[in-house]
Amino acid sequence: MTLGEREQDAIRSVLAGLEGDVDVKLELGPTATPVTLLAAGGREIDSNALTQEIVEAVCALSDRVSLSVVEHEEPGPWPRTTIGAGLEYLGMPAGYELTTLVHGILEAGRAAPALSDATLERLAAIDEDVAIDVYVTPT
Amino acid sequence: MLLAYKLALASPRVTARAIEASEFAVDADRHGVHAVPAIVVDASYAWAGTVPEAAFVERVLAARGS
Numbered sequence: 152m153t154l155g156e157r158e159q160d161a162i163r164s165v166l167a168g169l170e171g172d173v174d175v176k177l178e179l180g181p182t183a184t185p186v187t188l189l190a191a192g193g194r195e196i197d198s199n200a201l202t203q204e205i206v207e208a209v210c211a212l213s214d215r216v217s218l219s220v221v222e223h224e225e226p227g228p229w230p231r232t233t234i235g236a237g238l239e240y241l242g243m244p245a246g247y248e249l250t251t252l253v254h255g256i257l258e259a260g261r262a263a264p265a266l267s268d269a270t271l272e273r274l275a276a277i278d279e280d281v282a283i284d285v286y287v288t289p290t
Numbered sequence: 291m292l293l294a295y296k297l298a299l300a301s302p303r304v305t306a307r308a309i310e311a312s313e314f315a316v317d318a319d320r321h322g323v324h325a326v327p328a329i330v331v332d333a334s335y336a337w338a339g340t341v342p343e344a345a346f347v348e349r350v351l352a353a354r355g356s
Binding site (some may be wrong): 163166182184186198228234235237238239240241242243244245248249254256258259260261264265266267269271273274275278279280281282283284285286287288289 | 291294295296297298299300301303304305306307308309310311312313314315316317318320321323326327328329330331332333342344347348350351354
């Protein structure tokens with residue numbers, strides 16, 4: 152079991168706040184820049200398999216969340232989870248980053264952005280595309 | 291990370307990705323990431339650490355030269 156009962160209850164409670172349906176797309180395949188990931192004890196981690204377990208387990212906790220899984224043969228930035236219209240998570244959303252996945256789904260399912268009026272005004276003035284990448288770790 | 295997602299949801303001009311630094315170590319190294327969370331704007335390292343919403347927006351806009 153990827154998620155314990157307490158985690159499932161907590162996630163189910165968060166996702167109960169969804170105001171709309173959210174599509175989640177999980178893309179799996181060989182990574183373009185392979186690295187060896189080790190769990191405590193030295194066991195090697197299969198990022199694709201663990202990510203699929205986590206994402207499937209989370210999406211199963213709400214009827215408002217639909218999951219599709221795509222398997223790629225060509226190397227790329229996999230595993231990649233796309234939430235809603237384009238929020239991306241590259242890699243395993245494990246550990247502390249489980250929160251990013253769950254709350255990313257929640258935010259994507261909001262009827263209106265949960266931001267201050269001042270922030271919305273600043274965003275409305277942007278006239279060029281902006282790409283924000285946030286590097287994170289599970290611990 | 292959630293702030294970046296919120297900005298992307300609020301503006302069609304903004305895209306946001308979370309990238310697991312251990313799995314994408316080559317990309318992290320290329321951008322000079324040494325601590326997380328590290329924010330990279332338009333493929334250029336911007337800063338590391340969490341900041342309040344207003345500061346986050348201002349730093350993102352400053353990083354892209356607005």
